[in-house]
Amino acid sequence: MSDFDTVLHPDWVVPIAPKREVFTDFSVALKDGQIAAIAPRDQAQEFDADEHVALPSTALMPGFVNLHCHAAMALLRGYADDLPLMTWLQQFIWPTESHFVSQEFVRDGSELAIADLLLGGTTTMVDQYFFPEITAEVADRVGLRALLTFPVIDVETAWARDAESCINRGLELRDRYRDHDRIEVGFGPHSTYMVSEHTLSRVAMLAEELDAPIQIHLHETREEVLNSVERLGMRPIDFLEQVGLLGPRTQCVHMTALGDQDIATVAKHGAQVVHCPRSNLKLGSGICPVQKLMDHDINVALGTDGAASNNRLSMLGELQIASLIGKTQHGNPKAVDAWTALEMATVNGAIALGQLEKIGTIEVGKTADLIAVDLSGVHHWPRHDIPSSLVYATQGNEVAWSWIAGKPVVANGQLQTLDYLDLQNRAMRWSEQLSAFRATLEH
Numbered sequence: 339m340s341d342f343d344t345v346l347h348p349d350w351v352v353p354i355a356p357k358r359e360v361f362t363d364f365s366v367a368l369k370d371g372q373i374a375a376i377a378p379r380d381q382a383q384e385f386d387a388d389e390h391v392a393l394p395s396t397a398l399m400p401g402f403v404n405l406h407c408h409a410a411m412a413l414l415r416g417y418a419d420d421l422p423l424m425t426w427l428q429q430f431i432w433p434t435e436s437h438f439v440s441q442e443f444v445r446d447g448s449e450l451a452i453a454d455l456l457l458g459g460t461t462t463m464v465d466q467y468f469f470p471e472i473t474a475e476v477a478d479r480v481g482l483r484a485l486l487t488f489p490v491i492d493v494e495t496a497w498a499r500d501a502e503s504c505i506n507r508g509l510e511l512r513d514r515y516r517d518h519d520r521i522e523v524g525f526g527p528h529s530t531y532m533v534s535e536h537t538l539s540r541v542a543m544l545a546e547e548l549d550a551p552i553q554i555h556l557h558e559t560r561e562e563v564l565n566s567v568e569r570l571g572m573r574p575i576d577f578l579e580q581v582g583l584l585g586p587r588t589q590c591v592h593m594t595a596l597g598d599q600d601i602a603t604v605a606k607h608g609a610q611v612v613h614c615p616r617s618n619l620k621l622g623s624g625i626c627p628v629q630k631l632m633d634h635d636i637n638v639a640l641g642t643d644g645a646a647s648n649n650r651l652s653m654l655g656e657l658q659i660a661s662l663i664g665k666t667q668h669g670n671p672k673a674v675d676a677w678t679a680l681e682m683a684t685v686n687g688a689i690a691l692g693q694l695e696k697i698g699t700i701e702v703g704k705t706a707d708l709i710a711v712d713l714s715g716v717h718h719w720p721r722h723d724i725p726s727s728l729v730y731a732t733q734g735n736e737v738a739w740s741w742i743a744g745k746p747v748v749a750n751g752q753l754q755t756l757d758y759l760d761l762q763n764r765a766m767r768w769s770e771q772l773s774a775f776r777a778t779l780e781h
């Protein structure tokens with residue numbers, strides 16, 4: 339038997355740990371789905387392995403950890419654009435979902451999204467959508483690492499009758515994947531405006547008992563904050579604190595419209611912040627003050643949000659824009675620098691999930707969730723600085739290879755576990771049905 343399964347020979351390794359270092363002419367060896375050795379290329383070429391993979395002009399880095407998605411909503415990409423959040427939700431998204439959402443919708447939408455995510459270098463996805471058992475099945479089958487945060491809302495949906503039945507179905511699913519290596523299940527209470535105080539308290543209690551992750555949309559817009567003050571007499575984050583839902587296992591998604599007091603509250607509880615810059619920009623929601631949060635030692639990770647509000651699912655696109663708007667927002671080109679953007683998309687995501695011992699960096703003993711980013715294009719020349727290339731010069735389509743737990747899911751730019759033509763056919767079928775329905779929504 340060989341010492342290693344696979345040895346990867348990129349031109350550069352961007353391990354993320356040690357911090358802010360690039361190894362030139364180094365190779366990474368994999369064994370049993372784990373990173374087994376990192377060595378200079380001339381030594382590694384001699385390694386006894388089942389296969390050696392040459393990856394010229396690529397930078398090998400940890401796979402992206404995409405902290406917020408609604409995968410199945412890929413079927414609603416471009417369905418209703420250029421609208422403010424509440425109009426978009428109430429007049430278009432929610433009526434369409436209540437008409438169409440089914441196991442089949444979620445299966446086809448999840449596959450489409452996951453194909454897109456894999457080609458964009460996402461190796462871990464956090465998802466929040468109806469029928470999470472279907473998305474879990476798809477993720478499991480195609481080899482993606484995923485945290486499914488099952489929806490908890492008080493209104494009836496195709497998936498569950500009420501909040502209690504959401505929780506029951508979700509916990510059943512959590513139980514089913516208890517010992518799974520790649521799939522985890524947590525709580526996804528939608529927001530403080532869609533879930534009652536009673537339900538939020540119950541989620542807080544159960545999550546604490548089970549030590550389970552929680553993901554919630556929070557401070558997505560200024561209006562959400564103002565409405566909360568009017569309705570509950572307090573800001574959403576204070577309400578979350580009051581119901582006991584704010585802690586290190588809570589992932590607060592969006593977090594625009596934050597005052598100094600709000601930032602102090604997040605810091606006090608060690609809660610996780612998830613920045614979704616493109617979705618926020620596109621819905622005109624606001625901008626999360628990333629650098630300011632980080633200066634208060636708050637961990638900020640990155641998410642694409644769903645394709646209905648982004649409309650891409652590209653983590654390279656997301657980290658680029660996070661860096662650019664971070665600078666403009668703070669009036670400081672040093673804010674959210676290139677390394678910070680790369681860390682947000684990798685190691686900070688691992689920290690937010692409590693999975694730092696397993697993913698987020700290239701270190702011996704960690705799971706082999708890796709991507710090779712192709713920097714051969716003329717738009718990367720002359721490659722003075724690799725992190726700069728990765729953040730500022732990428733066009734989003736440079737992820738040429740991706741491995742999850744050592745298994746290739748993208749090779750030479752091609753999907754290995756999903757059928758491109760089949761995906762295309764199903765997307766086109768949905769397009770016809772959805773367009774016909776959308777025409778009935780226009781006034």
Ligand SMILES: [Zn+2]
Pocket residue numbers: 406407408555591643644
């Ligand atoms: Zn969302």
